[in-house]
Amino acid sequence: MAYFSGLWAKNINALSWVKTNSTTASGQSGQIGFSSLWAYGITMAGLLLLLKWLEWRFVIIDHSIAIYIGLIALFFTFFGIWVAKQLLEVKTQTIVVEKEIYVPVTPEFVLNEIELKKLNLTSREWDVLQLITQGKSNTEIASDLYLSTSTIKTHVSNILSKLEVKSRAQVMEKAKRLKITP
Amino acid sequence: MAYFSGLWAKNINALSWVKTNSTTASGQSGQIGFSSLWAYGITMAGLLLLLKWLEWRFVIIDHSIAIYIGLIALFFTFFGIWVAKQLLEVKTQTIVVEKEIYVPVTPEFVLNEIELKKLNLTSREWDVLQLITQGKSNTEIASDLYLSTSTIKTHVSNILSKLEVKSRAQVMEKAKRLKITP
DNA sequence: ACGAAAATGGTACTTAAGTATGAATGTATC
DNA sequence: GATACATTCATACTTAAGTACCATTTTCGT
Numbered sequence: 001m002a003y004f005s006g007l008w009a010k011n012i013n014a015l016s017w018v019k020t021n022s023t024t025a026s027g028q029s030g031q032i033g034f035s036s037l038w039a040y041g042i043t044m045a046g047l048l049l050l051l052k053w054l055e056w057r058f059v060i061i062d063h064s065i066a067i068y069i070g071l072i073a074l075f076f077t078f079f080g081i082w083v084a085k086q087l088l089e090v091k092t093q094t095i096v097v098e099k100e101i102y103v104p105v106t107p108e109f110v111l112n113e114i115e116l117k118k119l120n121l122t123s124r125e126w127d128v129l130q131l132i133t134q135g136k137s138n139t140e141i142a143s144d145l146y147l148s149t150s151t152i153k154t155h156v157s158n159i160l161s162k163l164e165v166k167s168r169a170q171v172m173e174k175a176k177r178l179k180i181t182p
Numbered sequence: 183m184a185y186f187s188g189l190w191a192k193n194i195n196a197l198s199w200v201k202t203n204s205t206t207a208s209g210q211s212g213q214i215g216f217s218s219l220w221a222y223g224i225t226m227a228g229l230l231l232l233l234k235w236l237e238w239r240f241v242i243i244d245h246s247i248a249i250y251i252g253l254i255a256l257f258f259t260f261f262g263i264w265v266a267k268q269l270l271e272v273k274t275q276t277i278v279v280e281k282e283i284y285v286p287v288t289p290e291f292v293l294n295e296i297e298l299k300k301l302n303l304t305s306r307e308w309d310v311l312q313l314i315t316q317g318k319s320n321t322e323i324a325s326d327l328y329l330s331t332s333t334i335k336t337h338v339s340n341i342l343s344k345l346e347v348k349s350r351a352q353v354m355e356k357a358k359r360l361k362i363t364p
Numbered sequence: 365a366c367g368a369a370a371a372t373g374g375t376a377c378t379t380a381a382g383t384a385t386g387a388a389t390g391t392a393t394c
Numbered sequence: 395g396a397t398a399c400a401t402t403c404a405t406a407c408t409t410a411a412g413t414a415c416c417a418t419t420t421t422c423g424t
Contacts, residue, residue, distance in 0.1 A: 069254055072251055072254055072255055072258070073254055073255075073257075073258040074258075075255075076255040076256075076258035076259045076261075076262060077258045077259075077261055077262035077265065078262060079255075079258075079259055080258060080259040080263040080264070081262040081263070081265055082262075083259065083262070083263055083266075084262065084263040084266030084267060087263075094276075094277045094279060095276055095277065095278055095279070096279045097279065097280055122401080124400075125400095134355060135347070135349070135351040135352035135353075135354060135355030135356070136351075137348075137349060137351070137380070138380075138382095139380085147401095147403085148402075148403055149380095149403095150402080150403050150404055150405085151401075151402050151403060151404095153381080153382070153383085154402080154403080155402095156382075157381095157382060157384090160382075160383095167317070167319060167381080167382080167410080167411095168351055168381075169314070169318075169351055169354060171317075172351060172354045173315070173316060173317030174317070176358070304369085304370060305370085305371095306370075306371060319410070319411090320410075320411070320412095321410085329371090329372070329373085330372075330374080331373095332372080332373050332374055333371075333372050333373055335413085336371085336372075336373080337371085337372095338411080338412075339411095339412060339413065339414090342412075342413095348412085349380080349411080350411075350412090366424095367424095368421100368423090369420100369421085369422085370419100370420075370421070370422095371418100371419080371420070372417100372418080372419075372420090373416100373417080373418080373419100374416085374418100375414100375415090375416090376413100376414085376415090377412100377413080377414080378411100378412080378413075379410105379412075379413090380409105380410085380412085381408100381411075382409075383406100383408075383409090384405100384406085384408100385405085385406090385407105386403105387402100387403085387404085388401100388402080388404105389400100389402075389403100390399100390402095391398100391400075391401095392397100392398090392399085392400095393396105393397085393399100394395105394396090394398105
């Protein structure tokens, strides 16, 4: 029984050494637990052999029951370690890292329909407005729509009135600002 | 020694029960390992007491050594579990999930300096051009820059020439297209 | 300091833009 | 069918835009 106490004390020392070792070596990921366990086991076994071999003959008969208990202790220690490994499941921690991605937003044009409806333009006025924003002259617009310049002038005049501006240049500026044209 | 074998078999059963329990209850995060360990310990102790109490008197003398060994086994099993907990650091498997966040790219205007230089505009012409793209009339531009309309007309005419267009409306359109104006 | 380019301004002119008004025709909506 | 609105076109006019040509002054690089 005296030897068993000694073995206990040695085990604690061996344990603390193994633990220190595993902490410092924690850089290499993965199998730390297993290799440390082996180191621990081998160290323990080595100590046991070392201690016992020195006084083997004196002990082998007198303290056979103590050795037996020691082996039982050793076995169940490993058994406990095995049990712990089964019980302690690997915790999976999911960390969601929000990563800002600057999407190359295509200079997509979304027509501001709210503002467009406020203007209360007729469909023909809308046609003319779009051609105006393309920098076209009255003559060109008339040509595009197969109309006379007189008609275009009328439409343009109405557009200016509805947009509350005084020139086609201001129409272009305001149409851009209100996002009713690309 | 016969009892020890029985105890072993019971342990296995108890273990498997505990493991199943811990798996199903894995929803609640944290202390699963510990509570399961306690459940396991209590179950084992309970079984031990139950089995032994039934034949206590018959056994207490004959098999005192077996009980002693059983206790040793129990203790070192827990010791092994404790050791394993020290050695096996809780592996936290970190899964980094990148979540795309679409940053609302402000409709930022980047001046197309390459195209701008090609135009070979003078600084004053550039001033006038910017005011043109704001939809301002020659009179307004003259007023803004403290110049006569004659000067503005000269600048505008030069701008039209350099941009190879025929009206201020086309200037606005082309300036937008070349991204030399917001 | 000199020359080239830039900046400013003027006059005269042409052309396009924009206004005002009216009218004919088409098209829904009740 | 009457009404309201949209569409088309025309005439006459005013105003702004744009051109052409010239002149003066300022700025800047070598």
